[in-house]
Every structure is written in C-alpha cells, then in structure tokens.
Amino acid sequence: MSTIAARLTEDMKTAMKAKDSVTLNVVRGLKSSLKYAAIEKAGADGELDDNEALVVIRREIKKRQDSVSQYESGGRPELAATEKAEIAVLENYLPAAMSEADLIALVDAVIAETGATTKKDMGKVMKLLQERSEGRADNKVLSTEVNKRLG
Structure with a gap:
C-alpha cells in the first residue's frame, strides 16, 4: 500500500471523529478516484x-x-467557495512545491542534457522534467519554462 493511501485512511478516520464533512467527502472521493485508477492500470487487485x-x-x-x-x-x-475548500484539502497530499530558482x-539542466534546441524537442524534455520534478512542479509551469527557452 502506498504511503498516500495509508495517509488517506488515517485522515478519513480523523475527519470522521472531528465531524469535518468537507475533508471527509474529499478524502472519500479521492480514495475512490485512486481505486478506479488502480483498477484501470492493473485490474481489480491493482495498486x-x-x-x-x-x-x-x-x-x-x-x-x-x-x-x-x-x-x-x-x-x-x-459553489466556488466549496470547490476552493476542496482544493485546499487535496493540496495537503502534494509534495512541497519547487522554488522558482530550483525549477x-x-x-536548464534537462535542456542541456537532452541537447534540445527547438520546440520539436519539447516532448523528450517534458518527459524527463516530469520524472525529475517528482510531482513538485505543475506541468503547466514546466511547459511554460520550456517554451521560453526553446521558443
């Protein structure tokens, strides 16, 4: 079981005890989404x-x-306020974001490593960036930075 899945189970128990309906609903929905993705990936027993x-x-x-x-x-x-509250709960499960300087x-390092010079090379640069950023940077931000350098 992944650490995120274990954390979700604990957070669900905590939310139930605290009668925090927003967190409880978000965590339940997220657990469901994760299970659907696991089933899609590897069948009923997938994780x-x-x-x-x-x-x-x-x-x-x-x-x-x-x-x-x-x-x-x-x-x-x-309704927008409700969605924003749910976003705040979900963001607790993301790793700390990269600083702009690190990003x-x-x-720059990945572009130099891949030898990318034009937008045609963007795919291989983005693939490597996504692996190396380990979820600490939004793909839209990464894409924007790559476009600035390869444009």
Missing part, C-alpha cells in the same frame, strides 16, 4: 505507487479549478 497517486490528485485539483472558474463566471460564489535550474 498505485505514490507517483501515480500524485497524478490522480493533480487531476482532481484540476477538475475543481475548472469548476471554480465556471461557478465564478456563472455568478455562483458559494529554472532543473529546466
């Missing part, structure tokens, strides 16, 4: 490692960010 679990968590955060923008443009601030240094 995800922590890196794969981080991908699922980021996907759940992205869904909620999209909902926030939809609710705000639709004049539903109370720039990593991008």
